[in-house]
Amino acid sequence: MSEKWDGRFLSLATHISGWSKDPSTKVGCVVVGPDREIRSTGFNGFPRGIADTDERLSDRDLKYPLICHAEENAIMHAARIGLALKDCTAYVTWPPCTRCARSLIQAGISEVVIPSGLEIPGRWKEDFERSMALFRESGVVIRTVQS
Numbered sequence: 001m002s003e004k005w006d007g008r009f010l011s012l013a014t015h016i017s018g019w020s021k022d023p024s025t026k027v028g029c030v031v032v033g034p035d036r037e038i039r040s041t042g043f044n045g046f047p048r049g050i051a052d053t054d055e056r057l058s059d060r061d062l063k064y065p066l067i068c069h070a071e072e073n074a075i076m077h078a079a080r081i082g083l084a085l086k087d088c089t090a091y092v093t094w095p096p097c098t099r100c101a102r103s104l105i106q107a108g109i110s111e112v113v114i115p116s117g118l119e120i121p122g123r124w125k126e127d128f129e130r131s132m133a134l135f136r137e138s139g140v141v142i143r144t145v146q147s
Helices: 003-017 054-058 070-081 098-107 122-138
Strands: 028-032 038-043 089-092 111-115 141-145
Touching: 003 028, 003 038, 003 070, 003 089, 003 111, 003 141, 028 070, 038 070, 070 089, 070 098, 098 122, 122 141
Parallel strands: 089 111, 111 141
Antiparallel strands: 028 038, 028 089
16 A cells, blocks of 8 residues: 555544544544455444443443454444455554454454554553564564554
């Protein structure tokens, strides 16, 4: 994909991240097919039909077991409407965690693109290192691009 298209899809993922009601973290994902067609999108949030209450969103002990990550939502949306994501590229505004890396690998994503220069909080560094190792071992290409 060209630098121009990478920028466009990361910009779209950033826009979609703004749809999240999570007060602390907003992540967006755009999954793109080989012909630059958008196959699916996702942002972090609760499952359909689950209320986005302030109590749940502001308490990590309540929020974490309920929240779907942006990548998971993109994958589940595609499954819900019967779209394959094999050989697609996922543009994500934040490095995927190991949970999402496993899902992206299993969905057949061939490439993950994230913005360069992100400052990763210490509590996430080990998990992100593991997810990058999973991607490398499984053959999923990881690219960072300037957003």
